[in-house]
Amino acid sequence: MFVKQISVFLENKPGRLSEITRVLSEKNIDISAISIADTTQFGILRMIVNKPKEAVDAIKEAGFPVSTTDVLAVEVADRPGGLNNALQVLRQAGVSVEYLYSFIKRSEDKALILFRVEDPRKAVEALKSAGIKLYGSDEIASL
Amino acid sequence: MYWNKTRECMPREEIEAHQLHKLKETVDRVYHNVESYRHKMQQRGLLPEDIKSLEDLRILPFTTKQDLRDNYPTGLFASPLSEIIRIHASSGTTGKPTVVGYTRRDISNWAELVARCLVMGGGRRDSVVQVSYGYGLFTGGLGFHYGAEKLGAVVIPTSGGNTRRQVMLMKDLKTEILACTPSYALYIAETMNEMGIDRSELSLKTGIFGAEPWTENMRNEIQAKLGIKALDIYGLSEVIGPGVACECGEQEGLHIFEDYFIPEIIDPVTEEPLPPGEKGELVITTIDKEGLPVIRYRTRDITSINYEPCACGRTHARIEKLLGRTDDMLIIRGVNVFPSQIESVLMAAGETEPHYLLIVDRVDNLDSLEVWVEVSEKLFADEVRKLEDVRQKIASDIYTTLGISVNVKLVEPHTIERSEGKAKRVIDKRKM
Structure with missing residues (x-):
């Protein structure tokens, strides 16, 4: 029910992000979602890729601190109110969202949003019982 | 003007006779009261009676900061705690500062020394003295405070910080003598600028600045900006605190109070004594201290000594302005910082x-x-929040251990240059 997200520590200096994309492109790894959390000093790059294991090894080898995190891939209708629907469910369940970002690809008239929540189990339960579709790693890969 | 003309202008033969007499007393005191000194002397087959001349000082073993650490907290005290009335401490490795203790007589002697320094800076009974050194475990604040009270001056104990209020009090109470670190003096000058207060509105005449190294350029800058005479004072808590040595109005070296301390300059590597004028490590023996006497204390400060008579009339030898160290100690805002202290904080934070x-x-x-x-x-x-927590935790642990605020920057692995296995730990961009 979870999707593996790769997080990388990047210092705020020129060329760091392109170093990661260089490493991944050399290994022929596809990035399907990407976001950066930035502070005045450093950034955390978060990505969903088609080959997480290989990606982690390659980034590690390039000398960056890297970790993997489970996130939720939530399907929402790509129209006004679509995201709101999912967030209202989480709100009612009392689950707070740490961060979210969206997928680059989409399926038909649906958008895919990646959620990192405080209590993943509770979130999955609430979203499922509200009839909201969650994607697993395999489904993501076949998009 | 002198605070104690008899002592400060003693002829050399009298200084030496006094030193020998007091040195014998001190060696006898530590031999009988301090296990560590007795043990060291016994190892060398020495008895207090073996000190027959001032030259015999050289047969005694050195004392280092490590000895104070090994005997933490009060193992080197030569007086029972019932006689001790004050403790001060300098920053140490995680949780272990270097603790020093003073008897009532020590506090009185210390005040005597600081009073001499204040008089060197033109201090009188009716002077207004503002003490902007930190008050607390650090010797700067209370050391100056007691000295200025002994002189009979009007003491304004502002301690450090709240600079605008400091300037206001300085102006309104007509402060004549300012005691603080030289960098804080410059900061005060800038704050005055921001407040639109001209130096002519102040009554400042002298600054007695110490606790960190400063150059002649910095002296010129302070003198010009504040319109004062800036004197350098030297001291370290292991010896007594501020007032070990101080510049007179001639500003040509710091008179080291030889009736309380015997200075030696040694080659820090061979440990052999060096002649006057040659740069080496300053070693100090206290000869009139009860609570914590130190024999041949290795200050790690580099200077030279000059026995030539001074135009001011004082006969005590002068040491050159202190600028270098023989170890990796940094002085940051008056606080002694060893890189190893930061390292132990990081290790405690989970970094092996x-x-x-x-x-x-x-x-x-x-x-x-x-x-x-x-x-x-x-x-x-x-998560950003967790990384920010790591940063703040390290910064607050360093603050707890060393008492200084730092900016922690998280960097990628292998950012910090390594050479031959030993990484470069310090980049000092200050122009000394």
Whole structure:
């Protein structure tokens, strides 16, 4: 029910992000979602890729601190109110969202949003019982 | 003007006779009261009676900061705690500062020394003295406070910080003598500028500045900006605190009070004595201290000594302005910082082999310390909040241990240069 997200520590200096994309492109790894959390000093790059294991090894080898995190891939209708629907469910369940970002690809008239929540189990339960579709790693890969 | 003309202008033969007499007393005192000194002397087959001349000082073993640490907290005290009335401490490794103790007589003698320094700076009974050194475990604040009270001056104990209020009090109460670190003096000058207060509105005549190294250029800048005479004072808590040596109005070296201390200059490597005029490590023996006498204390400060008579009439030898160290100690805003102390904080934070770099700079005349820490797999977390917590935890642990605020910067692994296995730990950008 979870999707593996790769997080990388990047210092705020020129060329760091392109170093990661260089490493991944050399290994022929596809990035399907990407976001950066930035502070005045450093950034955390978060990505969903088609080959997480290989990606982690390659980034590690390039000398960056890297970790993997489970996130939720939530399907929402790509129209006004679509995201709101999912967030209202989480709100009612009392689950707070740490961060979210969206997928680059989409399926038909649906958008895919990646959620990192405080209590993943509770979130999955609430979203499922509200009839909201969650994607697993395999489904993501076949998009 | 002298505070104690008899003592400060003693002829050399009298100084030496006094020193020998007091040295014998001190050696006898530590031999009988302090296990560590007795043990060291016994190892060398020495008895207190073996000290027959001032030259015999050289047969005694050195004392180092490590000896104070090994005997933490009060193992080197030569007086029972019932006689001790004050404790001061300098920063140490995690949780272990260097503790020093004073008897009532020590406090009185210390005040005598600081009073001499204040008089060197033109202090009188009716002078207004503002003490902007930190009050507390640090010897600066209370050391000056008692000295200024002994002189009978009007003491304004502002301690450090709240600079605008300091300037206001300085102006309104007509402060004549300012005691603080030289970098803080410059900061005060800048604050005056911001407040639109001209130096002509103040009554300042003299500044007695110490607790950190400062150059002649910095002296000129302070003198010009504040319109005062800036004197350098030297001291270290292990010996007594501020008032070990101080410049007179001639500003040509710091008179070291030889009726209380015997200075030696040695080659820090061979440990052999060096002749007057040659630069080496300053070694100090206290000869009139009860609570914590030190024999041949290795200050790690580099200077030279000059026995030539001074135009001011004082006969005590002068040491050159102190600028260098024989070890890696940094002085940041008056606080002694060893890189190893930062290292132990990082180790306690969970880093088994921390890679770090200390960047010292002087921004707007205040020292700044930036600590670069490489983010290991173990430190890294996916959330910004957790990484910010790591930064703040390290900064607050350093503050707890050393009492200085630092800026912690998380950097990628292998950012910090390594050479021959030993990483460069410090970049000091201050222009000394």
